[in-house]
Amino acid sequence: MPTYQKILKLNEQYALDNDKEPSAIKRLLLHHAHMEPHVFFTRLEDEMPKDNYKAFIKDVDCHIKHHKPIQHLIGYEEFFGYPFKVNEHVLIPRFETEELVAYVLDYIDTVFPKGKPLKVLDIGTGSGCIALTLAKENPNLQVTATDISAEALAVAALNAEALGVDVRFIQGDLLEPLHGERFDIIVSNPPYIPNDEVVLPIVKNHEPHVALFGGPEGLDLYQALLNQAQAHLHSPALMAFEHAYDKAKALKKMIKKALPKQRVEQKKDMQGKDRMTFVFID
Secondary structure, three states, rough: OHHHHHHHHHHHHHHHHHHOOOHHHHHHHHHOOOHHHHHHOOOOOEEEEEHHHHHHHHHHHHHHHOOOOOHHHEEEEEEOOOEEEEOOOOHHHHHHHHHHHHHHHHHHHHHHHOOOEEEEEEOOOOOOHHEEEEEHOOOEEEEEEEOOOOHHHHHHHHHHHHHHHOOOEEEEEOOOOOOOOOOOEEEEOOOOOOOOHHHHHHHHOOOEEEHEOOOOOOOOOHHHHHHHHHEEEEEEEEEEEEOHHHHHHHHHHHHHHHHHEEEEEEEEEEOOOOEEEEEEEE
């Protein structure tokens, strides 16, 4: 059998030749080698066991030929240091969303009295990465998470159990199932890809369209949220959104029209792109 080093080199080149990231190959190899990185890189000259090698090659072909995300092949994605189960029913967590969560956690300390129990609503929770991370990181948060997809909520519930986090899950469209309830924080990473935008097969063919596409301009869900949110917010309150980098100005205009007296802050992600918008309700 070939060594780990040879396998890695050949398959990273295979990925590059097919416009795929070589880092995905390394992650698959680590998964099938059943080793932590610090161990793996001391054993590059070892031969890979035959059964592990066959399983690895099968997954490499699945990723490169059929565009299947490696997260679906290994079954999870890490978010904020926590493993989240993912499948075709939920959006794979992206690192940009980690930044949204980090900002929300920071703003909690400046907007609200220290140590006050806060009611948080995550709309369109998917895998539960936002809701569960907030609950895990701050025990003063009473977190509710909604999603229109029952299949997505089933995944989120499994993640909550695995992480030992108590979050209330409710199926429904945006805020509609929350009659009469009010929250201190509403956070959402809603679908924001315009309907006619070309999307890579690895995304379009394997992630739920209901979590990807947000109308002709990609802003339909934000408008719907703004229309509904005022009846569900305490004072003071915080609204936090992730959005497409090229929609920041349009979203701010939309917010100022719906909530003209409220302060709006927009933040760039680590790539320097306008990705997050925060609304401070007095």
